[in-house]
Amino acid sequence: MKKYAKAVWQRVWTDLKEYGMAFVLLAGYTVFMNLVFHAFCPLVIFSGFPCPGCGVTRAMACFVTGRWEQAWLFNPVVFPVAATAVYFVFRRYMAGKRVRGILGLAAVDVVLLVLVYVVRMYLYFPDRIPYIYHEDNVLARFLPFYQQMLHGIGIL
Numbered sequence: 025m026k027k028y029a030k031a032v033w034q035r036v037w038t039d040l041k042e043y044g045m046a047f048v049l050l051a052g053y054t055v056f057m058n059l060v061f062h063a064f065c066p067l068v069i070f071s072g073f074p075c076p077g078c079g080v081t082r083a084m085a086c087f088v089t090g091r092w093e094q095a096w097l098f099n100p101v102v103f104p105v106a107a108t109a110v111y112f113v114f115r116r117y118m119a120g121k122r123v124r125g126i127l128g129l130a131a132v133d134v135v136l137l138v139l140v141y142v143v144r145m146y147l148y149f150p151d152r153i154p155y156i157y158h159e160d161n162v163l164a165r166f167l168p169f170y171q172q173m174l175h176g177i178g179i180l
Contacts, residue, residue, distance in 0.1 A: 076134075080101065
């Protein structure tokens with residue numbers, strides 16, 4: 025058992041060394057964007073509109089704490105995303121094998137995110153979190169006519 029645990033940690037450590045800078049940059053981006061713009065998503069920050077991934081972080085937090093109904097309400101695609109993540113972690117770290125088909129699974133997750141986004145934007149925008157319009161966005165700050173234009177074409 026000790027030998028197995030050591031092998032798992034060795035695989036994790038190898039990936040951390042190889043991809044650690046990407047994690048550090050992502051963490052820095054997250055902190056900076058949340059401090060400056062109070063948001064993470066570039067689409068929300070720039071245009072005020074939610075993106076297909078909106079709600080996934082909150083849904084994942086609910087998912088890992090056992091609040092599955094709330095996770096579903098934030099973004100139901102969290103379930104296939106979590107399954108993809110579990111598959112990846114098991115194959116890569118636990119089994120120490122090549123993660124076959126991960127790009128296909130990730131592509132399915134992205135397609136599901138877009139489909140759910142389109143349906144939920146139609147059903148819930150702009151009245152239900154996370155499918156709301158954020159008025160304090162970059163375009164609205166720099167283009168005074170932006171929100172008037174959105175009202176004029178019937179988006180808001």
